[in-house]
Each structure stands twice: as C-alpha cells, then as structure tokens.
Amino acid sequence: MDYNPTTSRATSVEADAAARHQHQSPAAAVDWSITFWGTGDSMGVPRVYCACEVCEEARRSGVNRRYRSSVLLERGEDKLLIDCGPDWTGQMERAGIFWLDELLITHAHQDHIAGLTSYADACRWLKRKGRVITPTEVSDTIRMMYPWLERFVTFQSIEEPWRWHEWSIRPIRVNHGKNGYAYAYRFDRVNDDESAAGSGRRQAYPNDSANPGLRSWVYASDAIGLGEEELRWFQELDLLILGTNFYHEQAEYSTRSVYDMVEAFRLIEDIQPQQVVFTHMSHDIDLRHSYPLLPQVTLARTGMRIGR
Ligand SMILES: O=c1ccn([C@@H]2O[C@H](COP(=O)(O)O)[C@@H](O)[C@H]2O)c(=O)[nH]1
Numbered sequence: 001m002d003y004n005p006t007t008s009r010a011t012s013v014e015a016d017a018a019a020r021h022q023h024q025s026p027a028a029a030v031d032w033s034i035t036f037w038g039t040g041d042s043m044g045v046p047r048v049y050c051a052c053e054v055c056e057e058a059r060r061s062g063v064n065r066r067y068r069s070s071v072l073l074e075r076g077e078d079k080l081l082i083d084c085g086p087d088w089t090g091q092m093e094r095a096g097i098f099w100l101d102e103l104l105i106t107h108a109h110q111d112h113i114a115g116l117t118s119y120a121d122a123c124r125w126l127k128r129k130g131r132v133i134t135p136t137e138v139s140d141t142i143r144m145m146y147p148w149l150e151r152f153v154t155f156q157s158i159e160e161p162w163r164w165h166e167w168s169i170r171p172i173r174v175n176h177g178k179n180g181y182a183y184a185y186r187f188d189r190v191n192d193d194e195s196a197a198g199s200g201r202r203q204a205y206p207n208d209s210a211n212p213g214l215r216s217w218v219y220a221s222d223a224i225g226l227g228e229e230e231l232r233w234f235q236e237l238d239l240l241i242l243g244t245n246f247y248h249e250q251a252e253y254s255t256r257s258v259y260d261m262v263e264a265f266r267l268i269e270d271i272q273p274q275q276v277v278f279t280h281m282s283h284d285i286d287l288r289h290s291y292p293l294l295p296q297v298t299l300a301r302t303g304m305r306i307g308r
Pocket of ligand 1: 041042043108109110111179222245256257258
C-alpha cells in the first residue's frame with residue numbers, strides 16, 4: 001500500500017478536485033484511494049462551547065479541526081462515501097464534489113446520518129434519486145427518523161457481502177457499547193479479470209503486483225470490546241481504520257461506546273493488520289503532540305488520503 005501520511009494533509013482533497021477540474025483522463029488517474037472527510041467523534045472538534053486547548057487550536061489554526069467521521073472510497077468517477085453526518089455539505093464543498101450516487105451508512109446515529117436530509121435536498125434539487133446502502137435494521141431506523149427521505153433516495157439493503165465495482169463489501173454487526181450496535185464494513189478487492197476487462201478499465205487502472213494498493217481493509221468507526229465472532233472478519237487486513245475517541249478513556253466501561261487507543265493496541269496485537277489509522281477522535285487528542293503509538297498506527301487528519 002502506498003501510504004504517506006506526511007504528505008497526505010488537508011490539501012489532498014483540494015488537489016484532487018483541482019485535478020478533476022483540469023480534465024485529467026482516467027488513465028492518468030490512480031488506483032483506489034480513501035480520503036478522510038471527517039475524523040471526529042460525535043461532537044466534532046471544536047466542541048460547542050469548549051475552551052480546552054485542542055478546541056481553541058481547532059478554532060485558530062485548525063490542525064485539530066475534525067469534522068464528523070466519514071471517508072470517501074474512490075477511483076476516478078467511482079465514488080462511495082461512508083457515512084453522511086451533519087458536516088456533509090461542507091465536506092462536499094471542500095472536496096469539490098457536486099454529486100454522489102451512493103452512500104454507505106454504518107449506523108443510524110446523528111453523527112453518521114444527519115447529513116442525509118441535505119443529501120435528500122441535493123437529490124430534489126438535481127431531480128436524481130440517490131442510493132443509501134445499509135443493512136435493513138439501520139434503514140428501518142432512518143426511515144422512522146426521516147420519513148420523507150424515501151421520496152428522494154432509494155434504500156438498498158446490504159446483509160451479505162455485496163459487490164461494488166471491484167470490491168466485495170461485507171457488513172459486520174459490531175458492539176457499540178452503551179449505544180447498542182453499529183456496522184463495520186470489510187472491503188476485499190476481487191481480483192477477477194472479467195470486471196476489469198468487461199469495464200474496459202484494465203489499461204486505465206493497471207494492477208501493479210509490486211504495489212498492489214488497497215486490497216483488504218475494514219472501516220470500523222464505532223466499535224468497542226469486539227469478540228471472536230466479530231473479529232473473524234478483522235483478519236489478514238492490510239488496513240484497519242478504527243474509531244478511538246480517546247487515548248485512554250477514564251469513564252466507566254459500561255458508559256462507553258468506542259475503543260480508546262490503549263485498548264486498540266491490544267486489538268492490533270491480536271489481529272495484526274499491516275497498517276492502522278485511528279479516526280473518530282474527540283478533543284482529547286491533540287495532533288500537535290506525539291503519542292506513544294504502535295509503529296503501524298497513524299492518527300487520521302482531515303483530508304488525509306490513503307492509496308495511489
Ligand atoms: O440512539 C441514539 C444514540 C445516540 N445518538 C447520537 O450518537 C452519538 C453517540 O456518540 P458515540 O461517540 O458514538 O457514543 C451522539 O451524537 C448521540 O446524540 C443517536 O443519534 N441515536
């Protein structure tokens with residue numbers, strides 16, 4: 001995986017947008033990439049009213065400014081956004097993206113879905129029907145919360161591994177602590193020549209075996225205390241994107257809902273992913289500090305991009 005966290009900063013999203021505006025051909029475009037549109041916990045950073053050092057820095061210079069967690073998987077015009085929280089409109093504008101056909105949703109909490117109302121407005125404005133992909137238990141809740149959404153979006157249920165372009169996407173129901181359950185998604189790249197040949201993309205997106213890019217990765221923004229059943233799907237990963245709200249959270253375990261970094265280290269030692277990116281971070285985390293981390297771990301930054 002070609003991943004350079006030192007160069008993948010906020011500007012990469014704008015750089016992508018600029019490249020698109022210069023009519024870069026698909027052949028010149030690269031392979032699949034993941035861009036962090038949001039890396040914050042449910043409250044984002046800065047938190048409303050909070051005058052802590054991290055929140056003040058986020059207001060001033062913005063290293064710690066974290067929008068609600070969301071990542072974009074893309075290759076050229078193929079784009080899949082995971083989660084659509086309350087910062088969605090600004091995230092679209094910062095990325096220079098006008099429209100997304102498809103959204104994949106992890107769970108029906110406001111920090112992951114509150115942008116769906118704006119997405120529905122975009123659908124209405126453009127007279128296009130969007131697609132919201134999520135397990136039925138999640139779409140049932142979303143329908144109850146926003147009954148009018150279905151006029152503008154189609155809900156597509158994902159219960160089993162589901163094919164999206166070259167990816168097999170597996171929903172994994174994960175423990176979300178005091179908040180019940182959320183879904184993580186495992187992405188496995190299906191290396192069948194048919195899809196590349198059939199789509200005429202084989203030349204445009206060569207599969208360089210010396211540098212295979214993203215192959216198997218999991219996005220688990222909202223999980224804690226995962227057990228054997230869930231962790232079956234967390235094996236042999238070249239990338240794990242894991243939510244960690246705090247470095248070492250002091251709150252009583254029964255009141256918590258997301259891993260902290262110290263717990264995550266134990267998880268990583270157990271499942272041994274090649275690379276790990278922590279996301280869904282609260283104002284407890286100051287990106288100006290250097291934390292004791294495992295060597296394969298990086299802290300996500302707004303706009304950070306992974307892949308070629
Ligand atoms: O039923 C619920 C419960 C909570 N929420 C919102 O989700 C987040 C919870 O944050 P975590 O960091 O994942 O614990 C918070 O914004 C709650 O308001 C919800 O929407 N529905």
